[in-house]
Structures are given as C-alpha cells and as structure tokens.
Amino acid sequence: MFKALGDPTRLRIFEYLRCSCGPLAVADAGEIRQVSGPTVGEVCCCITGADKITSTISFHLKELRNAGLIVMERRGKHMVCSVNEQAIAAIADYFKSTQIQDCCEDTSNVKRNP
Amino acid sequence: MFKALGDPTRLRIFEYLRCSCGPLAVADAGEIRQVSGPTVGEVCCCITGADKITSTISFHLKELRNAGLIVMERRGKHMVCSVNEQAIAAIADYFKSTQIQDCCEDTSNVKRNP
DNA sequence: TTTTCATTTCTACATTTCTAGAAATGTGTG
DNA sequence: CACACATTTCTAGAAATGTAGAAATGAAAA
Numbered sequence: 313m314f315k316a317l318g319d320p321t322r323l324r325i326f327e328y329l330r331c332s333c334g335p336l337a338v339a340d341a342g343e344i345r346q347v348s349g350p351t352v353g354e355v356c357c358c359i360t361g362a363d364k365i366t367s368t369i370s371f372h373l374k375e376l377r378n379a380g381l382i383v384m385e386r387r388g389k390h391m392v393c394s395v396n397e398q399a400i401a402a403i404a405d406y407f408k409s410t411q412i413q414d415c416c417e418d419t420s421n422v423k424r425n426p
Numbered sequence: 427m428f429k430a431l432g433d434p435t436r437l438r439i440f441e442y443l444r445c446s447c448g449p450l451a452v453a454d455a456g457e458i459r460q461v462s463g464p465t466v467g468e469v470c471c472c473i474t475g476a477d478k479i480t481s482t483i484s485f486h487l488k489e490l491r492n493a494g495l496i497v498m499e500r501r502g503k504h505m506v507c508s509v510n511e512q513a514i515a516a517i518a519d520y521f522k523s524t525q526i527q528d529c530c531e532d533t534s535n536v537k538r539n540p
Numbered sequence: 541t542t543t544t545c546a547t548t549t550c551t552a553c554a555t556t557t558c559t560a561g562a563a564a565t566g567t568g569t570g
Numbered sequence: 571c572a573c574a575c576a577t578t579t580c581t582a583g584a585a586a587t588g589t590a591g592a593a594a595t596g597a598a599a600a
C-alpha cells in the first residue's frame with residue numbers, strides 16, 4: 313500500500329477519488345462500497361487534463377487496485393472507481409497505536425551498547 | 427513519506443524502531459523525543475543479521491530521515507535512531523477522516539457521465 | 541453486424557531506485 | 571598524534587518502475 317501511494321501520480325488519483333465520493337450501497341455480506349463515482353476517463357481528465365484515457369493512468373489505477381486501495385466496477389461502457397474504505401481504516405489503525413508490539417522476529421542477538 | 431515506507435527494507439527498519447522505544451525527553455519547545463534507542467549498528471544487525479554496518483542500511487536510514495519519519499542524534503561514537511512521533515500522528519490524521527475536503531484543484535472541467 | 545466509445549494490455553525505452561564495495565569523515569581512546 | 575571504531579559518502583552496476591504509443595478487448599449504439 314505504501315509503495316502504491318509513494319508515486320505522486322497515484323497519490324493524486326487516490327486523493328481525487330477520496331474527495332469525489334458517490335452514493336454508498338451495503339452488500340449482503342455487509343461491506344459498504346460506492347455505487348457511483350468517477351469513471352477512469354474522468355479520473356484521467358482530472359489528473360492529466362487530457363480528455364482521452366492514457367495507458368499511464370490505467371496502469372496506475374491497476375497498481376492502486378492491486379494494493380487494495382481502490383475498487384473498480386464496470387458500469388456499461390465505463391469503469392467506476394472508488395476508494396476502499398476498509399483499506400484506509402486498516403492504515404489508520406496501523407499508525408494509531410503509539411507502539412507496535414512483536415514486530416521484530418528476534419532481537420536477542422542484537423548487541424546493545426552500555 | 428509513503429515512498430519512504432514503500433521499500434520493504436525501510437518498512438522493516440521503521441517497524442523495528444517503532445517497537446524498540448527508549449526513554450523519552452520533553453524539550454523546551456514541548457516536543458517529545460527519544461533520548462536513547464538503537465544505534466545504526468544495532469539497526470543494521472537486526473535487519474541484515476550482519477554485525478558490520480552496511481552502506482545500504484545507512485542509505486535507507488537517510489531516506490527515512492529525509493522523509494521525516496525518523497530522527498537521529500549523535501551520542502558519542504554512535505548515532506541513535508528513533509521514530510518521529512509527530513510524523514506518525516500526521517499520517518494517522520491523514521487517514522482518519524473519511525473524506526478529504528478540497529483536495530482537487532478544480533473539477534469544473536471534468537466531464538461527468540449522465 | 542459493423543461501428544464507435546471506454547478501457548486495458550503489450551512493448552520498448554527512459555528514468556529512478558537499490559545494492560555493494562571502497563574510500564572518506566567524524567569521534568573517542570591509548 | 572596515531573589508532574580503532576561507527577558511520578556516511580561516492581561510485582558503478584543491476585534491478586525495478588514509470589511513460590507513451592500501438593494494438594487488443596469489451597460493451598453499447600447504429
């Protein structure tokens with residue numbers, strides 16, 4: 313996820329999607345997701361200014377999707393994009409606690425200074 | 427910051443520093459920071475297993491420092507490392523709010539579908 | 541069914557990033 | 571001062587990543 317957000321273009325896409333939120337739907341399984349939102353073309357327009365979709369934006373959207381940060385859904389000819397709120401909550405959680413427990417395999421072999 | 431955490435080696439260093447917290451001190455300005463913590467050598471030992479400092483770890487520590495995620499302080503011959511709690515708080519904040527406001531320069535030129 | 545529109549995949553190239561060894565810097569000790 | 575120790579900087583090569591255009595796919599409209 314951090315790697316995905318590490319690219320400036322992807323961060324812009326992510327922030328654009330975060331602030332252009334559409335209506336929500338609750339699935340049977342209970343998870344919430346957006347029903348409508350910007351299409352790939354609209355994302356591309358907002359980010360690059362061009363009115364044709366570039367392969368670069370498509371590539372970055374795929375990376376964000378692979379990282380689990382966004383979800384996409386076909387809607388006729390278009391693909392509708394939205395952020396994955398669960399992923400955002402997970403990252404927020406990761407940074408919330410002041411101290412992480414048990415994140416090092418074994419520190420017994422680490423030599424400590426006096 | 428995301429780019430810095432996007433590298434697996436750097437993420438490991440970051441997590442190691444996060445879980446190996448030392449005593450804290452409060453500066454005049456009010457900010458809190460660690461007084462002691464692992465040295466570069468100890469970080470290197472924990473991450474690579476080797477007991478000699480590698481230039482690679484030094485490189486990654488510099489990246490984390492440039493990103494503002496960690497701070498380092500000279501302590502005699504050693505450099506003592508610790509996480510920058512302020513930076514962590516800032517990231518936590520970034521993900522906390524469900525929706526970001528005003529993160530797009532101008533969306534008036536974005537063509538919306540019917 | 542042919543065409544058109546929206547988007548993705550493929551390919552090649554340019555750029556960035558990571559890694560490792562050698563040399564340089566800084567700091568305490570004999 | 572010379573030496574040992576801790577760490578950083580420099581350098582070059584290897585690996586990964588980002589970009590752009592062309593071709594391919596998928597879905598609706600004519």
